[in-house]
Amino acid sequence: MRISAKADYAVRAALQLAAARDGEPLTAEAVAEAQQIPHKFLEAILNDLRRGGLVLSQRGANGGYRLAKAPDSISIADVIRTVDGPLVSVQGVRPPDLSYTGPADSLLPLWIALRAGVRRILEGVTLHDVVSGRLPADVVALTDAPAAWVNP
Numbered sequence: 001m002r003i004s005a006k007a008d009y010a011v012r013a014a015l016q017l018a019a020a021r022d023g024e025p026l027t028a029e030a031v032a033e034a035q036q037i038p039h040k041f042l043e044a045i046l047n048d049l050r051r052g053g054l055v056l057s058q059r060g061a062n063g064g065y066r067l068a069k070a071p072d073s074i075s076i077a078d079v080i081r082t083v084d085g086p087l088v089s090v091q092g093v094r095p096p097d098l099s100y101t102g103p104a105d106s107l108l109p110l111w112i113a114l115r116a117g118v119r120r121i122l123e124g125v126t127l128h129d130v131v132s133g134r135l136p137a138d139v140v141a142l143t144d145a146p147a148a149w150v151n152p
Helices: 005-018 028-035 039-051 076-084 107-123 127-132 137-144
Strands: 055-058 064-067
Touching: 005 028, 005 039, 005 064, 005 076, 005 127, 028 039, 028 064, 039 055, 039 064, 039 076, 076 107, 076 127
Parallel strands: none
Antiparallel strands: 055 064
């Protein structure tokens, strides 16, 4: 699985908004600077998040962007899906919509299992979990294996 730059930037921007004091709006410039995200790219991402119902925008002197919901009700999966679409696809198709034959027949359950695993992790972690530094125990346990940190 590959996390696109757009998805990475979107999650980082959402985390910056989640960390804002009392949900105060932050300007796109402030988010871009804090997370070192190219400003123009961030504007497009914030618009996607706004259209997806995750972010609200406010004009005026005290304007900017803020989360549309509490950080503990927005999962990392919500953010990624909003900017990139399905979490796992094969050649742009969701695994349940695929079919294989012959020796590749068992490949479909593998892709579906991959999708289920990715969903379980990303849907189980909220913006609040990440901002607070308290990831769910099952996610932390996955990072405990020495091989998790090694490039194959």
